[in-house]
Amino acid sequence: MVRYAITDGVSPSQLLLERAQRWAYEGVEFVQLREKHLAAGELSKLARAMLALFHGTATKLLVNARADVAAAIGADGVHLTAHPDELTPGQVCRAFALARRPAPVISVSCHSVVQVAQAATAGVDIILFGPVFEKRVDGEVVVAGVGLDALHEACVAADGVPVLALGGITMGNTTVCLETGAAGVAGIRLFAVKNDILT
8 A cells, every 4th residue: 555645734844854754664655745835945955854864765755846846856756736737747857857866756636537537648657536535624624525436437547557545534444445446545634643554
């Protein structure tokens, strides 16, 4: 099972680094640094600190949206959205090539089966699909989940690209997500505290 932790965008950097250290210790495969409020300099500083914690482990760091920052500091890749104005996987690869970095891992978040199919043909490495159960902002449900049937359809449409379930994922519902064909799970709250079932 692939585990993909996402930073919450509100916690102090020191707390994020403590979590990152735990994630690396637990063998979480991917960490998405999703700190949209940080300027490039601060984001780079935090990303470098995380990379230092991940050195010698299997944990890979993906920077949300900022291919320039990711390539400059030597992150493992970039996370994109399916929005039409977003960078393309090809543009991310070029940014890494210009910086003389290895080919990046590219993940993308999708919210429909159509978006999943488009992402798969665009050459991404990982697809986050959701919200499967719900999406919360500040503790309030703001988007209802699309359900397990839609997750299964997304896994089929991905045509071999690993799909990770996102949105309302808990220790209790992880197994049913995997049973639909998901390669793993992604989340913010899911990884904010230690979850023995996912280690």
